[in-house]
Every structure is written in structure tokens, then in C-alpha cells.
Amino acid sequence: MKITVNGQEREAHAGESILDLCRREGIPIPTFCYHQAFGGQGACRMCMVEIKEDGQSRSRLVAACTYPLTKTAEIITESEQIQRIRRTIVMLLARRAGENPLLEELSRAYGAAHLPAITVEPANCILCGLCIHACAEMGRSAIWSMFRGVDKRIATPYDEASDDCMGCAACARVCPTQAIKVEEEDAVRKIWNKTFALVSCSRCGKYYATREELEYLSKHGDFGQQQLCETCRKKNLAYNIKTFQQ
Amino acid sequence: MQTEMNLGSDDRQTVLVCCGTGCTANGGREVFNAFETSLQDHPEIQVLPVVKATGCNGWCEKGPLVRLLPRDITYCSVAPADVDEIINKTLLDGVLVKRLLYRDPVSKEHLTSHHLTDFYRKQHKIALRNIGEIDPGQIDDYVQRGGYQALQKALLGMKGQEVIDTIKASGLRGRGGGGFPTGQKWQACRNASGNTKYIICNGDEGDPGAFMDRSIMEGDPHTVIEGMILGAYAVGASHGYIYVRDEYDLAVQYLRKAVDDARQRGYLGNNILNTGFVFDIDLIRGGGAFVCGEETALIASIEGRVGEPHDKYIFPTEKGLWGKPTVINNVETWANVPVIVLHGPASFAAIGTANSKGTKVFSLVGKVVNTGLVEVPMGTTLREIIYEIGGGVLKKRSFKAVQTGGPSGGCIPAELLDLPIDFDSLTEAGSMMGSGGLIVMDDRTCMVEVARYYVNFLAGESCGKCTPCREGIRALLEILTRISEGQGSIGDLDLLEDISFTMQQASLCALGRTAPNPVLSTLRYFREEYLEHIEQHRCPAGVCRALSIFYIDPEVCNGCGVCARHCAVNAIQGEKKQAHVIDESICIHCGECYRQCAFDAIKLR
Numbered sequence A: 001m002k003i004t005v006n007g008q009e010r011e012a013h014a015g016e017s018i019l020d021l022c023r024r025e026g027i028p029i030p031t032f033c034y035h036q037a038f039g040g041q042g043a044c045r046m047c048m049v050e051i052k053e054d055g056q057s058r059s060r061l062v063a064a065c066t067y068p069l070t071k072t073a074e075i076i077t078e079s080e081q082i083q084r085i086r087r088t089i090v091m092l093l094a095r096r097a098g099e100n101p102l103l104e105e106l107s108r109a110y111g112a113a114h115l116p117a118i119t120v121e122p123a124n125c126i127l128c129g130l131c132i133h134a135c136a137e138m139g140r141s142a143i144w145s146m147f148r149g150v151d152k153r154i155a156t157p158y159d160e161a162s163d164d165c166m167g168c169a170a171c172a173r174v175c176p177t178q179a180i181k182v183e184e185e186d187a188v189r190k191i192w193n194k195t196f197a198l199v200s201c202s203r204c205g206k207y208y209a210t211r212e213e214l215e216y217l218s219k220h221g222d223f224g225q226q227q228l229c230e231t232c233r234k235k236n237l238a239y240n241i242k243t244f245q246q
Numbered sequence B: 001m002q003t004e005m006n007l008g009s010d011d012r013q014t015v016l017v018c019c020g021t022g023c024t025a026n027g028g029r030e031v032f033n034a035f036e037t038s039l040q041d042h043p044e045i046q047v048l049p050v051v052k053a054t055g056c057n058g059w060c061e062k063g064p065l066v067r068l069l070p071r072d073i074t075y076c077s078v079a080p081a082d083v084d085e086i087i088n089k090t091l092l093d094g095v096l097v098k099r100l101l102y103r104d105p106v107s108k109e110h111l112t113s114h115h116l117t118d119f120y121r122k123q124h125k126i127a128l129r130n131i132g133e134i135d136p137g138q139i140d141d142y143v144q145r146g147g148y149q150a151l152q153k154a155l156l157g158m159k160g161q162e163v164i165d166t167i168k169a170s171g172l173r174g175r176g177g178g179g180f181p182t183g184q185k186w187q188a189c190r191n192a193s194g195n196t197k198y199i200i201c202n203g204d205e206g207d208p209g210a211f212m213d214r215s216i217m218e219g220d221p222h223t224v225i226e227g228m229i230l231g232a233y234a235v236g237a238s239h240g241y242i243y244v245r246d247e248y249d250l251a252v253q254y255l256r257k258a259v260d261d262a263r264q265r266g267y268l269g270n271n272i273l274n275t276g277f278v279f280d281i282d283l284i285r286g287g288g289a290f291v292c293g294e295e296t297a298l299i300a301s302i303e304g305r306v307g308e309p310h311d312k313y314i315f316p317t318e319k320g321l322w323g324k325p326t327v328i329n330n331v332e333t334w335a336n337v338p339v340i341v342l343h344g345p346a347s348f349a350a351i352g353t354a355n356s357k358g359t360k361v362f363s364l365v366g367k368v369v370n371t372g373l374v375e376v377p378m379g380t381t382l383r384e385i386i387y388e389i390g391g392g393v394l395k396k397r398s399f400k401a402v403q404t405g406g407p408s409g410g411c412i413p414a415e416l417l418d419l420p421i422d423f424d425s426l427t428e429a430g431s432m433m434g435s436g437g438l439i440v441m442d443d444r445t446c447m448v449e450v451a452r453y454y455v456n457f458l459a460g461e462s463c464g465k466c467t468p469c470r471e472g473i474r475a476l477l478e479i480l481t482r483i484s485e486g487q488g489s490i491g492d493l494d495l496l497e498d499i500s501f502t503m504q505q506a507s508l509c510a511l512g513r514t515a516p517n518p519v520l521s522t523l524r525y526f527r528e529e530y531l532e533h534i535e536q537h538r539c540p541a542g543v544c545r546a547l548s549i550f551y552i553d554p555e556v557c558n559g560c561g562v563c564a565r566h567c568a569v570n571a572i573q574g575e576k577k578q579a580h581v582i583d584e585s586i587c588i589h590c591g592e593c594y595r596q597c598a599f600d601a602i603k604l605r
């Protein structure tokens, strides 16, 4: 399927999103709520582009991350109105993430006006929803979005320590604004109002995961029984492959 | 078209007691019960009149209504205590109870039937054709008025495609707000591949103040059901859902009974009218938020997921409920379908404007003399609705604007009163048909406050998923609040417009895309009022408290004392028949006196 992006012809797979095509072809489109692992959510609206499909007389604005390509089309990823939309979105989100470097940088880049900051919970959260997906992907679904409209926020159910949270911090790692606080001290990790004991790597001694996380992972058949941190596990894997090949 | 009244097949007297939600709240049920019991005390009557509880006649303001057939007499504001008099005088002696008749405010004449009032004369009922005429709990009442004949006609004599062609030819467009051509929607679903298809009736009606869909579901549930069966037959669906707003208990009750009765009669189930056609309906209670009425959110909600919208780049007609092709239509849309199929598309298409056919039900409320539900042909002007049907602006104040379409709509000024209203004319005017809300506003309405009211409503009703809507609404609300408090600046108007642009262009669903309409339409038609708030710190309607300072003009004041009695903080002093004075140090600027004074003696500084 032939798709013209910014005047250049590209080949798309039927059904793939505009964003997936552009990512593959190295055409930049800014996003907040997209992640390769979860696909598009259509929530942040930063990825708006113009599309004119075969048979249409006028182009329209669509979210690149959720729009499936099904027929020949012309796409424009940068234009005055796209820029205007992105600038406003950055302006509106920057107030949620006061001094966050990412939003500061984007505000500068887009020349977004400065609106008074607002207090949100957790601080700096721009409600991209990635953490919810990350946690669901871990099989836990310990966090969700609570309330609706302007009161919407990410939380554990009833803001209490959740039985489902295993302290893996996958949510925090995926967060674009570092809004999810992970406090680590010695053998203890605190996240989402819950305290976890950390397990140390049997090779290098570094604290690297919570007990709950390891139990969960081993129950679900991943990883061996050895308690190794990421670095040591990679080393170990490389060693195994080497011995296997010999 | 056979939408005229049918006054019963025999001459037996019928008492129709309105027991819609409005009349019930005012004692309609008690009136109904009083008729049933009192009639028992009259062994001398040989053929007892039939007493029926009906759905809403759309004139709740004058309720509880009692109608007597075959003479077509309508009594207003009937109390249980009036029942004996009605029985003795009217039913037994044929004499009218004059004090219960509606008195035309202009001609001062007593009108024997509501059909003779200005409020009803100009109406044309298709979707509401049966409401008020039948007991919604009796399938036979519906059948007697031509109900389920369209179904027989279609199932026994038409192909599915012919039903779609009929709907297309009628020009019917969706009454749920968007105005999408119904036949085209059905065609897309029929053409979609797959054997499992669904039909949904959208009865969420989350618009504040709207009650047209409720009144149809409560007053004529079978027309919705018959419409859905016809739709199912046309597109090849075997299951349907009616999604009813959670608060609508009475609607749920009547719909449930109607579905059961229809099944018993063989209109629903595994072998409809012995043709082998299979279709059944389930009821679902709504999720509670305004946004749940949006079709993708509604589908998510039926599936048990969070009621949040999704991008609709693939239409529900292709991938809807549980990923299957789905037709979703509004209650009023469904209610038109049996009429179109039974009488053919031509008579329907003969009503209305070039691109909007048929009628539309509006809920006419606000500062207008007659309020209620009105069904008028598309293309009726705002002036006809507000002045002829509605009887003009209350208290003879001057008309300022009419808000149409609820939170997604806008305010239309006096210059456009002669606008023939249909889907396209309203959109062009910067408003929307929406679900059909019409709120009349007088000169004491502040347009900044109106915009603020709707944005504030949406702040709690948007789902909050996408940035333009959630953060845009937040920002609009802050700016409008600031302006209404006298803290606005000229730059705020540009900011309102800039944010609105992004909301319209980039929001995920139509809630966010239309949310700026109340703001943009008031900016478009009442910009000077915004400027007056910002530059002169003055609210010309006397609504925004921070900007309204009232004083009494001693030349005009006649000392009637009404204002003083209504002032909550006793800020107004004065001798009887002497000019009164407002003590500014006590006054809290609520404007109550301003609204109460019948002589316009209270002024704004």
C-alpha cells in the first residue's frame, strides 16, 4: 500500500497505524501516550497529523497512533495547524509538570505560552496512562485512573496500599515525567504507599528486585531460580551461550 | 400521514390520566387512583369509562392532566379532590368544569382541549404520536393505533435491503445529536462482513434538562422496540440492547414489560411472526456520566469496560460491540422508523427542509411562558417555537438568546430568530441540534456565566482521557471564572479562542470537540458583553456578583416593598409607598431584588 508522507512515497502494511509506519521510516512524530509495547491509546493527542485518503476531497486531522491505514493516502506530519495544536497541548500539559525537564524543553521548543502551574497528584503526572498499561502488562493491574474529567488521576484503588502491587516499579520506569516516586534505602523500596523488602543479587550483591516480584515471576515460569540482577543475568546468559556454542 | 389522534374505536368514554414523570411528581398517580376508586361508587353507570395512565403529554407545567375521550376534553392541574366533580359533571352530565380548563392568556377564552392551545396547534407529532393517547403498559393500546403493522409489512413483504432503501429515501437523520443519515449507517452495517451483528438503542440522555427520550421510553416503549426490530431485520442483526440512563426507573419498568409482552406476542424471539427471523432485546442501565452516551464509550460500558470513548476511525457499523458490526441509534430515531416503514418514505420526506426531513422533538424551557416537550417539523423557525408555541418571553422581558443543543451547543441571538432550524442551520450558526434542548434566555442572563455554566458541567462529565478536552476545559473554566470575577484581561479572549481551536480539532470524541461551542458562540454574538466584563468591570445582566452594584432609582421606585422582602440579608430599607434604598455595606450583590422588582426601579451601576 502506497502512502505519501510529507511528499515522499512509503510502503505501509494494511492496518498498521500511521505512527507505526512513520516510526519505521524514521519520520518523527511527537508522542506522550504511545509505547511500542502497548500501541496507541489516542489519549495525549500530541501525535495529530493531517491525512487525505483516496476519494476524500479534504484532509482531516487524526491521531497518528490510532489511525489504521487501509487505503492509499497522503499524510502531512508538520503544518501550521499541527504545530498550533501541539503547542497548545504542551502549554496545557506543562502546567501539570512544573519543573519537569521534558516539559520545560518542549515548552521552549514549541514556544508555548506559560500558564500558571496546577497541583496534581502524583506531582508532574501528565496522565499519559502508560503506567497503567505497564502494570497491566506485568499482569498486576494495581493502578488505575480514578475519577473523571478534570479530577482524573492515577492511583491505587482508594489510594491504599494495593495487594496487587508487587513493587516492580515498571510503572515508574515507563513514566515520561518521573512522576511515580520510588524511594529506595538499603534493602527497602517504597512505591505507591507500600513498602517492600529488596532482594540482593547472589553474584554482585546489589539490591535489585522485591521479593514479591521474584516470587511472581518464578511462579509464572520466567527466569531460573538464581537470584541475579539484570547486569549479572546478562553476563550469565552470555557465558551460557558461549559454553553452549563451544 | 396517519399521526392524527385516534379517538378510540368505540364511543366508550375514556379517561386518560397523565402519569408521566412530571405529572406523577405533582400527584398524577393519586388522581388516577381517585378515578378508579370513585367510579366504583357509581353503580348507576352502566358502561364504566376506561381509565388509563398515560405517558407525558409534554405539558408538565399544567399537569396533572386529565383527558376525556371521545369528547376530547383536557383538564389541567387536576387534584384528587377534583375527581368527583369531573365524574359527576362531565362524565355523567356532560357539563364542563370550567375552572379546570386551560384559559388562553391572550383571548382569555377557556379552551376545551389542549389540542386547541397555541402550545399544541403548531406541533406535528410523529415520534410522540402515541404518547398521552395510550397506556404504555398495554401492548394492545399500541397495536390499536397501528403498532407492529410496519413490522408485519416488512417481514412479510419486504427484503432487508428494501427497508434500508425506505429509510434512505425518507431522509431520516439521527436524532441523538450528530444527525448522521440513518439509512447510510444501516447500509454500512448490512454491508459489513460477519454473521453476528448488533443493534443498540441509545437512551442515555445525559443532557441537563433534556427529557424527550425519557418521555418516549416511558410513554410509548413499543415504538422503540418495533423500530429496533425493523433495524435488526434490515441489517441482519440478531440481538439488541437498550441502554437506558440509570435514573430512568419508570422507563426501565415500562421497557421491560414491553419487551416481555412483545416476546409473548411473537414480535421478538426465535421465530418472529413465524418467518424464522430471530431477534431479541436486553436492557442495560447506563453508567451515569454524560460521556457514556457517546457511542464508543457506551459500547465499552456494555462490554463491562470503563465508559471512555475510543477513536472511531473504524466505525461501529464495522467494528462495534464485541468487535462486531453494530448499529447504534438514538431513542427518537428509532421511534420514527415504524411510521416511515408503514406509511412509506414519501410522506416523511415531505416534511422538513432540504437536508433535514421529518420532525424534531425539543424540550422548550427557560424564560418562556409555555414550557414542555414540543415536536415540530424541521425548518420551523426559532421565532415560531418561542413566540407562537412558547408564548413569548416570561414577564414580558426582552429576548436575549436561545441556547440549543445543551453542553455541545451554543447561544443564538435575537438577530437569528427567524432561522429555520435544522441540523445544518444550527451548526452554521455555531450551535448544534444536539439532543433538542432549547433554553430561552432573557436580558437578565449573563452570557459569560452561561458559557461558564456549561464548561463547568463538562468539567465533571468529560471522561478526562484526552489532553485537549480535560486540560482545555480546565483552562476555559479558569479563564471564564476570572472574567466573571472582573479579573480578566483582553488577552484572555485570544486564549479562549486558541484553546478552543485545539479542543475542536484534536479532542478524541465529540464531547471535547464540541465543548467550546458555548464559549465560541457567546464570543461570536456577545463579544461586547465579554469586553464589558473585562474593561468596565461591569456585568450588564446583573448576574456576576463581583461586577454588579445595584441601586434603586428613587424616581421610578413606588415603594411596593417586594425587593426588601426578597433580600436575604435585609440590605433594603424604606417606608411603604416611599422610595427604598439599598445599603451597599450590607448588600451581597446576589441580584435577587433586581430580578424581583416589577417596575425596573433597580438599576446597575
Ligand SMILES: Cc1cc2nc3c(=O)[nH]c(=O)nc-3n(C[C@H](O)[C@H](O)[C@H](O)COP(=O)(O)O)c2cc1C
Binding pocket: B173, B174, B175, B176, B177, B178, B179, B180, B202, B203, B204, B205, B206, B207, B290, B291, B292, B293, B294, B295, B296, B328, B329, B330, B331, B333, B334, B509, B510, B511
Ligand atoms: C458526550 C456525548 C454524549 C452523547 N449522549 C448521547 C445520548 O445521551 N443519547 C444519544 O442518543 N446520543 C448521544 N450521543 C451521540 C451518540 O454518540 C451517537 O452519535 C448516537 O447515539 C447515534 O444515534 P443517532 O444517529 O440516531 O443520533 C452523545 C455523543 C457525545 C459525544
Ligand code: SF4
Binding pocket: A134, A135, A136, A138, A140, A141, A142, A143, A164, A165, A166, A167, A168, A169, A170, A171, A172, A191, A192
Ligand atoms: S510497582 Fe506496583 S503499580 Fe507499579 S507496575 Fe509494579 S505492580 Fe504495578
Ligand code: SF4
Binding pocket: A122, A124, A125, A126, A127, A128, A129, A130, A131, A132, A154, A171, A174, A175, A176, A177, A178, A179, A180
Ligand atoms: S504517572 Fe507517569 S506514566 Fe503514569 S500517567 Fe502519569 S505521567 Fe503517565
Ligand code: SF4
Binding pocket: B291, B308, B309, B310, B461, B462, B463, B464, B465, B466, B467, B469, B470, B507, B508, B509, B510, B511, B512, B513
Ligand atoms: S474528548 Fe473529553 S470525553 Fe472525549 S475522550 Fe477526550 S477527555 Fe474523554
Ligand code: SF4
Binding pocket: B552, B556, B557, B558, B559, B560, B561, B562, B563, B564, B579, B580, B596, B597, B598, B599, B600, B601, B602
Ligand atoms: S421592588 Fe422595585 S418598586 Fe418595589 S420597592 Fe423595591 S425597588 Fe421599589
Ligand code: FES
Binding pocket: A030, A031, A032, A033, A034, A040, A041, A042, A043, A044, A045, A046, A047, A048, A063, A064, A065, A066
Ligand atoms: S501518542 Fe497518539 S494520542 Fe498520544
Ligand code: FES
Binding pocket: B018, B019, B020, B021, B022, B023, B024, B055, B056, B057, B058, B059, B060, B061, B063, B064, B065
Ligand atoms: S408528565 Fe404529564 S404532561 Fe409531562
